[in-house]
Amino acid sequence: MLRERMVAPPPPPGPTVGFLQFEGVSKSFGPLKAVDSVSLGIQKGEFFSLLGPSGCGKTTLLRMLAGFETPDTGRILLDGEDITALPPNRRKVNTIFQSYALFPHLTVRENIAFGPRVAGWPKERVEEEVGRMLTLTQLEPQARKMPGQISGGQKQRVAIARALINKPDVLLLDEPLAALDLKLRQRMLIELDLIHDQVGITFLYVTHDQGEAMSLSDRIAVMKDGRIEQVGPPAEIYETPRTSFVAAFIGDTNFLEGKVAEIVSGDYCRLEVDGFPEVVCFNDKQIGQGKSVTLSLRPEKLRIGRERPEDDRLHNAVPGRIEDVIYLGNHTKYWVRVQEHRIAVLEQHNRFLLDETPLRWKQDVWISWHADDAFMLEAYSESDEQLTDQPPERVGEGS
Amino acid sequence: MKAGRRGEWLVTLPSFGWLLVFFLVPTLIVFAFAFKPSDPFGGVSPGWTTATLAGIVDPQYAAIVWRTVWLSLLTTALCLLLATPAGYAIARAEPKARARLMLLVIVPFWTSFLIRIFAWKVLLHPEGALKAALVGLGLVSEQAPLLYTPGAVLLVMVYTFLPFAILPVYAAAEKFDFRLLEAARDLGASPLRAFALVFVPGIQGGLLTAFLVVFIPALGSYVIPDLVGGPGGEMLGNKIAQRVFVDRNLPHASALSALLIAAVLLPMAAVLALQSQKRRTETIIEEDA
Numbered sequence: 001m002l003r004e005r006m007v008a009p010p011p012p013p014g015p016t017v018g019f020l021q022f023e024g025v026s027k028s029f030g031p032l033k034a035v036d037s038v039s040l041g042i043q044k045g046e047f048f049s050l051l052g053p054s055g056c057g058k059t060t061l062l063r064m065l066a067g068f069e070t071p072d073t074g075r076i077l078l079d080g081e082d083i084t085a086l087p088p089n090r091r092k093v094n095t096i097f098q099s100y101a102l103f104p105h106l107t108v109r110e111n112i113a114f115g116p117r118v119a120g121w122p123k124e125r126v127e128e129e130v131g132r133m134l135t136l137t138q139l140e141p142q143a144r145k146m147p148g149q150i151s152g153g154q155k156q157r158v159a160i161a162r163a164l165i166n167k168p169d170v171l172l173l174d175e176p177l178a179a180l181d182l183k184l185r186q187r188m189l190i191e192l193d194l195i196h197d198q199v200g201i202t203f204l205y206v207t208h209d210q211g212e213a214m215s216l217s218d219r220i221a222v223m224k225d226g227r228i229e230q231v232g233p234p235a236e237i238y239e240t241p242r243t244s245f246v247a248a249f250i251g252d253t254n255f256l257e258g259k260v261a262e263i264v265s266g267d268y269c270r271l272e273v274d275g276f277p278e279v280v281c282f283n284d285k286q287i288g289q290g291k292s293v294t295l296s297l298r299p300e301k302l303r304i305g306r307e308r309p310e311d312d313r314l315h316n317a318v319p320g321r322i323e324d325v326i327y328l329g330n331h332t333k334y335w336v337r338v339q340e341h342r343i344a345v346l347e348q349h350n351r352f353l354l355d356e357t358p359l360r361w362k363q364d365v366w367i368s369w370h371a372d373d374a375f376m377l378e379a380y381s382e383s384d385e386q387l388t389d390q391p392p393e394r395v396g397e398g399s
Numbered sequence: 400m401k402a403g404r405r406g407e408w409l410v411t412l413p414s415f416g417w418l419l420v421f422f423l424v425p426t427l428i429v430f431a432f433a434f435k436p437s438d439p440f441g442g443v444s445p446g447w448t449t450a451t452l453a454g455i456v457d458p459q460y461a462a463i464v465w466r467t468v469w470l471s472l473l474t475t476a477l478c479l480l481l482a483t484p485a486g487y488a489i490a491r492a493e494p495k496a497r498a499r500l501m502l503l504v505i506v507p508f509w510t511s512f513l514i515r516i517f518a519w520k521v522l523l524h525p526e527g528a529l530k531a532a533l534v535g536l537g538l539v540s541e542q543a544p545l546l547y548t549p550g551a552v553l554l555v556m557v558y559t560f561l562p563f564a565i566l567p568v569y570a571a572a573e574k575f576d577f578r579l580l581e582a583a584r585d586l587g588a589s590p591l592r593a594f595a596l597v598f599v600p601g602i603q604g605g606l607l608t609a610f611l612v613v614f615i616p617a618l619g620s621y622v623i624p625d626l627v628g629g630p631g632g633e634m635l636g637n638k639i640a641q642r643v644f645v646d647r648n649l650p651h652a653s654a655l656s657a658l659l660i661a662a663v664l665l666p667m668a669a670v671l672a673l674q675s676q677k678r679r680t681e682t683i684i685e686e687d688a
Contacts, residue, residue, distance in 0.1 A: 068581055088584040101582035105600040115586040118596070166586065 019044035019202060020065075020170055025074035026226075027060055034060040036226035037074065042170075042204065042219075047196050049205040049213040052223035053249070058206045061223075062172050065204065066095050078169055089118075094163035095172040098179065100155045102147035108158050109134070109143040115166040133161035136195065153184045160195065170202045177212060189215055210250050214238070222246050240284065244377050247296045254343050256295040260287055268314070268371060271295060275339025279316050280371040285378065293376040299346040301373040304334060304359065309368045317368040325361055334359065336367055343367060426660065432653035441647035451650040455658065460638070464658075467635040470549060471617035474556040478564035478613045479606060481557070486568030486605070487598060490575065501569070504562050512559070516626050519555050520546065523627065547629025555623050560616065564609040571605025572598075607670060615663050635659055 018041025027035040035057040042048045050058040063069045065076060067088030075084045083091050094115070102111050112133050116126045134140045137157040142150050147158065156176060163171055176192075177185045193216055196203050207213050213220050214234040221231045222245075230242045241247035244255065258273035260283075269283040273295065287293055303309070309317050320343065324335035334345045345367060359365060433452055435443040489500045507515060522529040523546040533539045545551060579601065583593035599606070621636030628634070635655060642652035 066585055068584075088581070089587045089589055093585075095582070095585045097578060097582060099576075099578055101576070101578045103579060103582070103597055103600075105603075114583070114588075114596075118583075118587045118592060162586065 018042045019046075019079060020204070021075075021077040022061070022065075023075045023077065025061070025064060025071045025076060027057075027064060027069060027071050033226050035064070035071075038226070038228055039074075040221060040228060040231070042202060044202055045200050047193075047203045047205065047216055047218045049207060049217040049220045050223055051207055051210060051213040051220050051250075053208055056223040057226040058208075058223050059174060060226075062095075062174055062204065062206045065091075065170070066093055066172055067091050092169040093172055094166050094168040095174060096156075096159045096163050096176045098175045100147075100159040100179075102155055102158055102162070104147050107144050107146055108139060108150065108154075111147065111158055112161045112165055114162060119166070129165050133165045136164075136198065137161045152180050153188060156180065156188060157191075160192075164195070164199060164201070168201060170204055173203060173205045175207055176205075177207075177209075185212075192216060214250070222249060224249075240375060241296070241377070244294055244296070247375075247377060252299055252344060252346075254297040254299065254341075256297065256341065258293060258295055260289050260291050260293060263289055271376075275341055276316075276318050279374075280314055281374050281376055282372045283376065285376060287376060287378065291378075293378060295374055295376055297343070297369060297374050299333065299344040300348070301369055302343070302345045303368045304336070304345045304347055304365050305368075306359070306363070306365060308366050314371040315368055316371065316374075317366050319364065319366055322359060322361055322363050322365055325359070332358075334365075336365060338367070429653045429656050429660070432650050433657045435650045435653075437648045437650045441649065443649055451654045454651065455654050460635075460655075463633060463635055463638055466549065466633070467618060467620075468662075470553055470556065470634060471614055471620070473553060474560060474617045475564075475610055475614040477553075477557045478560050479568075479609055481561055482564035482568040482609055483599065483602075483606070485565050486572040486602070487594070489565075489569050490572035491577065504565050504569075507562060513622070515559075516555060516623060519551075519558070519627060523551055523554075546627060547632060549628070549632045551627040551629075552620075552624045552632040552634070555627050556617055556620060559623065560613045563612045563616075567605045567608035567612065568602060569605075571602035571608075575601045607674070611667060611670060615667065618663055619659060 020042040022038050022040040024037045024039055025035055026033070026037050038057075038061060050061060052058050060069060064071050067083075067086060067090075071084060075082055077083070078092065103114065106114065109130055113126050113130050116129060121129075134143055137160060139154065139157055139161065142154055142158075147155060150158070159176070173192075177188050180188060189212060192203075196216075205213070205216060217234055219231060219233055220237055222229045222237060224245050230237055230246045237246060238250050241250065247253050248255070256273050256276070256279075258271040258276075258279065260269050261272045261278070262270040263283070264270055264280065267283060268280055269287070269289075271279040271281050271293070273279050279295065281295060308319075309315060311317075318338050320336040320338040322334050323337045323342065324333075326333040329349075331346055331348045334347065336343045336345055432443055434447050434449060436446055436448045436450070438444040485504075489497055489504075492500055521527055524530065525544070525546065527545075530539070530545055533545075534541055539545070575598065579597050580593050583597045584590070588596060619636055620634055621640055624632050624634045624637050625640070628637070635658075639652050639655045639659070642648050642655060
């Protein structure tokens with residue numbers, strides 16, 4: 001029954017040397033510490049995302065790399081060269097701005113040719129490269145139009161072409177999809193991914209949208225209050241978050257507070273959680289007996305049903321009562337009352353819905369999960385609870 | 400819709416009537432007087448003649464017209480050159496400082512125009528403080544005249560018209576998206592090139608307005624060259640005044656005025672045509688898209 005389980009690697013002892021390297025970079029605006037001694041190494045060709053809520057310092061970090069802000073302390077190295085003090089026009093990085101910042105007095109073609117023109121490329125080469133960029137971004141029909149005459153998605157592509165034509169070492173993307181509507185955003189996600197594959201340039205992507213970061217990135221750095229909480233590939237960050245903040249910010253989760261009651265074997269322990277029968281949990285962090293921990297349960301990893309599941313050494317089951325049902329088409333979200341806890345459960349609809357007898361409000365159910373599907377967190381802060389998707393309590397209808 | 404249109408006409412009528420009676424009709428009278436014979440008592444005689452118009456094609460005017468044009472063009476150029484960085488700086492200043500800087504631009508208007516020009520007369524006077532300072536620094540010789548030169552006219556004209564240039568430039572700069580300058584810098588432009596390639600085209604509407612509000616009044620300058628210009632700094636406006644007040648020759652003054660009005664209307668019409676043509680092509684392309 002033991003499965004191969006992803007385990008969070010221990011934090012690296014020091015910053016590894018990357019193609020792009022932040023070394024103890026800090027930046028304050030008055031009393032506000034926007035970026036707090038961040039060290040980070042990014043590999044060549046990597047699609048790297050800085051993910052965090054607004055005000056976490058991700059944009060400031062990006063602007064320091066672009067050269068629009070100067071760090072108070074620390075260094076930024078690009079390909080081994082210290083670029084901390086270089087002005088923006090002398091750095092081999094280009095930015096795609098959230099507002100696109102296309103020059104309104106220039107045509108699409110002239111916008112794309114801006115960088116080469118300033119750099120003084122020979123005319124034929126500018127023509128040739130602009131043509132290639134127009135092809136890459138499928139903008140040939142728009143080449144002679146002004147930025148005011150094209151759509152949001154096209155503007156986005158002009159901004160990409162205008163940056164890429166300079167062959168930067170790193171392409172910076174500052175929430176580039178924030179201004180687009182949902183459908184267009186999904187299409188641009190795929191386009192960005194394709195472009196990254198084609199040009200092979202290092203992408204540094206700043207976003208507050210975990211979906212964007214998860215779907216595009218090779219690695220993600222989750223930021224909070226100017227610090228990096230965790231760096232890793234998307235699956236690792238989702239499956240083995242290091243802190244309650246990461247667990248709550250990436251995806252959705254249920255937090256349960258408890259205490260390690262007994263170490264069952266090398267890999268498993270038994271937890272005491274108020275209102276639950278004994279809970280078996282995978283103990284990847286080797287947390288010792290008697291320690292207080294927070295258990296994180298992803299809603300989609302929970303099973304819900306009317307029948308009590310069969311007893312199993314590594315399965316946990318607990319009875320509860322459905323308090324809320326939100327039908328969302330491809331899945332349904334249930335809120336289940338278990339003593340003083342409200343547990344979110346996500347059920348995917350893989351079959352024709354009418355074949356099943358749907359679970360309804362106020363029905364008694366069993367929730368169950370495998371010991372490997374929950375994870376324990378030592379670091380927990382009360383405020384992270386608010387990041388989880390808790391609905392308001394229904395007044396006068398409690399259990 | 401129809402009623403709304405009529406309402407619009409109704410509220411426009413008073414100002415339209417005002418312009419007709421006090422602007423268009425007098426202008427037409429000026430044009431008409433240019434074709435009238437003069438009378439010795441300062442009025443006009445009956446009948447029509449083209450002799451006056453022929454009379455202004457005179458080498459003595461060619462020099463004056465030339466000086467009027469180059470002084471006005473140079474004034475406009477200097478004003479735009481100073482107003483562009485000034486407008487940029489004010490628009491980029493903190494909101495609080497911005498209000499203070501705007502106050503500084505407007506404050507000169509609180510003092511009478513004539514008094515400010517007399518102040519320049521004092522400053523530029525051969526025994527004035529400015530002259531003494533410049534001589535003391537070894538920048539000008541004791542004999543070099545400051546007052547009553549075309550240079551003095553230019554200086555005082557730039558001084559007078561600069562606020563009129565700063566206001567429209569600032570108004571345009573305030574609406575400018577300064578993130579575009581960051582984009583230009585990001586794409587490899589030095590600060591100066593970003594300014595020239597992105598900021599200046601970005602405020603071209605304001606620059607055009609500034610050009611008109613400086614160049615047109617500059618062409619018609621009369622008081623400034625009269626007070627600080629001397630014979631070598633005379634402009635067309637002074638000649639018109641002399642024809643009216645000294646020679647009492649209204650037709651001659653009218654012919655010169657007509658010339659000046661034409662000189663003002665031509666560049667203005669050109670600018671307006673340019674703007675409306677640009678707007679038209681933009682709408683056509685937009686409809687295409």
